[in-house]
Amino acid sequence: MDSLPEQFHALVIGASGALGAAFVDLLRDTPHCASVQGLHRNSSIRLDFADENTIAEAAQALAGGPRFHLIINATGILHDGTIKPEKRLADLSYANMQALFQANTIGPALLMRHFLPLLDGERAIMAMLSAKVGSIGDNRLGGWYSYRASKSALNMLVRTAAIELARSQKNSVLVALHPGTVNSRLSRPFHGEVIGRPAHVAARDMLDVLDKLTPNDTGSFRSYDGASLPW
Ligand SMILES: NC(=O)c1ccc[n+]([C@@H]2O[C@H](COP(=O)([O-])OP(=O)(O)OC[C@H]3O[C@@H](n4cnc5c(N)ncnc54)[C@H](OP(=O)(O)O)[C@@H]3O)[C@@H](O)[C@H]2O)c1
Incomplete structure (x- = not known):
């Protein structure tokens, strides 16, 4: 993370998940990372x-520490003991959609509300x-209604928050x-062991992408290889 200041401070939310834990591990091994907290x-x-x-409350607890x-x-969630991604409209239910939107959209939106003010003003x-x-734009297969829609809505919230953030924190990047x-x-459940990369490899790729982002890139939707994705 060469673009971040010497002795930078990092926070990973969802640190109990595969990718969250991998980010924490990699950041702990990064020489000029002064601290990494996992929530x-x-x-x-x-x-x-x-x-x-x-x-x-979590944001408040961290507000007294370094930026x-x-x-x-x-x-994020895609499934749990009772929820399965929908294959067709007939599979939709209020309860399952609500659970997916809570975890993938509303919770993350409130994270932006409470944690963006904790960012350092320098970079x-x-x-x-x-x-x-x-x-x-990329949806060709259909299905997975709630997961797809919850992530589309998250993308809109990120884009909207990035516009607001740019007015007050010009050096910050939100993607x-x-x-x-x-x-x-x-x-x-979807053959992740067979078709998925190890979490540490994916997290390394994503840290490399983040390291290259500048304030001009704020509000974008990026892939792990750095490419811009269609909304
Ligand atoms: N894996 C993939 O192939 C893939 C592909 C595209 C996008 N993604 C996205 O990447 C992100 C991480 O996924 P992952 O593969 O690392 O999944 P994971 O191993 O299942 O981790 C998910 C994380 O989300 C947390 N979480 C779930 N519901 C929560 C809630 N209500 N409140 C607070 N935390 C909650 C989990 O906490 P607990 O440990 O307490 O359950 C866990 O820390 C997700 O946003 C996912 O949509 C993953």
Whole structure:
């Protein structure tokens, strides 16, 4: 992360997940990273999108510490014990859509609300992990209604927040970032072990992309190889 200041401070949200944990590991091994904090649903500073107060409280708990030069949100769900991605309209349900939007859209939006003010004014990047299947322009296969729509909505929120952020924090960069297919709990029911890259490889690729971003890139939707993705 050569573009960040010497002794930079980093925060990873969703640090209990495959990609979140990989980001924490890689940043811990980065010589000029002064600190990296990982937050998740069971960390000492707890953050759970099902409990709105925990988002503001987590930000408040960190506000007395150093400003962050890098914040990565690696939270998200595609399925759980009861939720499966929908194949057809007939599979849609209010409860499942609500759960996906809470985890992939509303929670991350509130993260931007509470954590963007913690960025360092000199040079800072906040990356929100999204997914290429959230691209409306790239949608050729259909299916996965709630996951796709929750990530499309996240992308809109990132873009909108980036416009607002640029007015007050001109040196900050806020982007939506697609990790590619990664072997993780999220991808496992969909052959993630076979078709997915190891989380550390994906996280390394994404840190390299983030390192090259400048304030001109704020509000963009990037892939793990640096390419701009269609909205
Ligand atoms: N894996 C892929 O192939 C792939 C592809 C495209 C995009 N992505 C995106 O990459 C991101 C990370 O995915 P991953 O593969 O690392 O998944 P993962 O291993 O399942 O990790 C997901 C993370 O999200 C957290 N989380 C879920 N619901 C939450 C909630 N309500 N409140 C707070 N935290 C919550 C999990 O916490 P717990 O540990 O407490 O459950 C975990 O830390 C996601 O945004 C995903 O959509 C992944």
